[in-house]
Amino acid sequence: MSEQDDGRRSATIDGDAHRSASEPRTWQRIVFVVLRWQEISILAAGIALAAYFQYVNGAFLSQANLQNLIQYSGTTAIIAGGEVLVLVCGEVDLSVGMVYALTPFVMYFAAAAGTPYPLALIAGLGAAAIVGLINGLITTLLRVPSFVTTLGMLFAINGFTLTISGGFPVEAQAGQWFTRLFGGSAWSELSWAIAITLVLQFVLKKTRWGLHTVATGGNLVGAAEVGIPVRRIKIGNFILCSILGGLAGIIDAFRIGSVDPLAGGSQIMFQAMAGAVIGGTLLTGGVGTVVGALIGSLVLGILTDGFTLLGVSAYTFDMILGAAILVTMAVNVRLTQMRGGNV
Amino acid sequence: MQDEIPTDVLRAENIAKSFGKVTALRDINLRLQRGEVLGLLGDNGAGKSTLIKILTGFHRPTSGQLVFEGKPTTLHSVSHARSLGIEAVFQDLALVNEVNVYRNMFLRREPVHGGFLGILDDRTMRARAIELLDRMGVKIPSVDEPVARLSGGQRQAIAVARSVYQKAKVLLLDEPTAAMGVKESGLILDVIQRLKREGEVAIIIIAHNYAQIFDVCDRVNLVENGAITFDRPTGETSIQELMDLVVSRYRNARATL
Numbered sequence: 243m244s245e246q247d248d249g250r251r252s253a254t255i256d257g258d259a260h261r262s263a264s265e266p267r268t269w270q271r272i273v274f275v276v277l278r279w280q281e282i283s284i285l286a287a288g289i290a291l292a293a294y295f296q297y298v299n300g301a302f303l304s305q306a307n308l309q310n311l312i313q314y315s316g317t318t319a320i321i322a323g324g325e326v327l328v329l330v331c332g333e334v335d336l337s338v339g340m341v342y343a344l345t346p347f348v349m350y351f352a353a354a355a356g357t358p359y360p361l362a363l364i365a366g367l368g369a370a371a372i373v374g375l376i377n378g379l380i381t382t383l384l385r386v387p388s389f390v391t392t393l394g395m396l397f398a399i400n401g402f403t404l405t406i407s408g409g410f411p412v413e414a415q416a417g418q419w420f421t422r423l424f425g426g427s428a429w430s431e432l433s434w435a436i437a438i439t440l441v442l443q444f445v446l447k448k449t450r451w452g453l454h455t456v457a458t459g460g461n462l463v464g465a466a467e468v469g470i471p472v473r474r475i476k477i478g479n480f481i482l483c484s485i486l487g488g489l490a491g492i493i494d495a496f497r498i499g500s501v502d503p504l505a506g507g508s509q510i511m512f513q514a515m516a517g518a519v520i521g522g523t524l525l526t527g528g529v530g531t532v533v534g535a536l537i538g539s540l541v542l543g544i545l546t547d548g549f550t551l552l553g554v555s556a557y558t559f560d561m562i563l564g565a566a567i568l569v570t571m572a573v574n575v576r577l578t579q580m581r582g583g584n585v
Numbered sequence: 586m587q588d589e590i591p592t593d594v595l596r597a598e599n600i601a602k603s604f605g606k607v608t609a610l611r612d613i614n615l616r617l618q619r620g621e622v623l624g625l626l627g628d629n630g631a632g633k634s635t636l637i638k639i640l641t642g643f644h645r646p647t648s649g650q651l652v653f654e655g656k657p658t659t660l661h662s663v664s665h666a667r668s669l670g671i672e673a674v675f676q677d678l679a680l681v682n683e684v685n686v687y688r689n690m691f692l693r694r695e696p697v698h699g700g701f702l703g704i705l706d707d708r709t710m711r712a713r714a715i716e717l718l719d720r721m722g723v724k725i726p727s728v729d730e731p732v733a734r735l736s737g738g739q740r741q742a743i744a745v746a747r748s749v750y751q752k753a754k755v756l757l758l759d760e761p762t763a764a765m766g767v768k769e770s771g772l773i774l775d776v777i778q779r780l781k782r783e784g785e786v787a788i789i790i791i792a793h794n795y796a797q798i799f800d801v802c803d804r805v806n807l808v809e810n811g812a813i814t815f816d817r818p819t820g821e822t823s824i825q826e827l828m829d830l831v832v833s834r835y836r837n838a839r840a841t842l
Contacts (some may be wrong), residue, residue: 334834353768379698448702448704448705449697449702449704450695450697450704450705451703453684453688453692453695454693455682456683456684457692460682460683460684461679461680461681463676463677463679464678464679464680464681465679465681466675467663467675467677467679468679468693469664470691470693476791528681528683
């Protein structure tokens with residue numbers, strides 16, 4: 243630490259000590275809130291994009307298109323929420339997209355064997371939980387980096403799903419209310435996505451589990467030193483992420499009306515990850531927001547949908563998306579520095 | 586001598602420690618009285634860090650005995666030592682940068698409601714953190730700030746406050762003023778002074794640079810070659826004497842090479 247640096251810091255200690263009790267000026271507080279609430283910037287970007295697409299193509303804000311957009315982004319947002327928790331505790335889950343494909347098949351086979359659908363659904367989510375448990379155990383007990391653990395799991399689960407399905411899609415036929423609840427009705431995806439986002443955000447920001455998740459990802463050694471069960475925290479978040487991936491798979495299966503062994507996969511996993519990262523979650527751990535991930539997923543959805551309406555080719559679109567992610571991240575790093583975090 | 590024994594909160598008697606063929610500690614005899622501030626000085630490699638690790642339950646001594654509050658004690662682990670009231674603040678501080686001050690101070694001992702839901706009781710944590718930091722004379726801009734925004738001295742003070750809050754009886758501070766400027770170390774030395782006045786906790790300060798900590802210590806011990814070779818109240822010695830001692834030892838060591 244340089245002498246100059248030291249002097250500046252000491253000055254702020256003395257200066258702020260007097261001011262701490264009194265209120266800072268209004269404009270300072272507004273700037274502070276905007277900087278602190280990282281979701282605002284991405285929300286603004288989303289609104290700007292929506293306005294642009296509506297301006298260029300009047301069909302953007304039509305109910306049919308919005309519904310399409312939300313159905314497209316809703317399940318991605320659910321996966322992104324689970325991925326946020328894993329990222330915040332300092333790990334990553336690449337296998338969640340394959341769990342998305344596996345879970346509806348487990349449900350389907352359980353139902354085909356005569357299990358009532360609600361129980362079959364629980365069986366599917368149970369299978370997803372087991373994948374999460376294995377991810378967590380291999381990562382924490384065998385000390386394999388989660389990138390590698392879940393990369394292996396990605397291939398293993400994909401192969402398993404293709405094997406049990408024989409590579410062909412099937413049709414899940416549950417009762418009407420059950421189908422409507424899990425993805426059949428028009429607003430089902432959005433309702434699930436919002437409900438899950440709010441619950442996860444509360445867990446992350448207001449509960450002991452969330453605090454210990456942040457501590458584990460923010461300072462692994464320190465968290466262990468004060469006695470936080472860091473392995474249990476990581477395993478729990480892997481399980482949670484997997485279950486959410488499975489739930490997203492079931493919701494999409496009921497929406498589409500068929501269970502496809504090739505659905506989701508790396509594509510939906512990377513989109514969820516991009517949604518989380520665009521929303522303000524760091525890959526380095528310790529920092530993340532589930533609300534941001536929801537907004538980030540919606541923004542990705544807006545981009546995809548808007549460019550499709552404009553007739554932009556899928557190849558061009560991927561280039562634009564890639565550039566958008568890079569720009570967003572560069573801005574995010576700057577904003578984080580301005581907020582005073584030492585990233 | 587008999588009435589002096591209960592006032593010793595921690596004693597190390599003939600502690601030795603070897604790692605294979607390497608002898609880190611030969612014969613350590615150390616005592617710490619209730620409410621006392623002891624400066625543990627010594628060059629790198631003299632055995633300071635091994636001694637700290639024994640006192641905090643990280644290492645078991647090869648021979649010798651620890652006596653805690655008058656009772657011979659074997660420390661089984663760091664958490665065992667902590668449960669007895671022996672807390673250490675190491676240089677990494679075990680703070681989470683992204684988390685605010687009051688949540689850091691209660692990390693792992695958070696007051697919660699909602700049973701198994703574990704909903705954090707932020708109001709209680711905040712109020713108690715403000716109260717404790719105020720009592721210890723720690724001035725920070727706000728307890729709502731993430732600790733990443735605080736200076737080195739402020740962070741150190743918060744780590745110390747957290748240990749004090751755990752009802753520590755013995756507090757080990759590992760190089761608390763390392764890499765700090767004069768103003769910054771002043772902040773942490775003030776906290777130590779205030780704890781000394783309250784007299785609830787005995788403190789061992791491990792330091793390489795004795796000039797900075799000399800004033801807050803009641804007594805200084807010098808660790809050399811795995812033994813304590815110098816033990817005197819600070820009133821009966823001076824920075825100059827310590828410096829001369831170290832320099833002459835250094836010269837002798839060079840001469841015998």
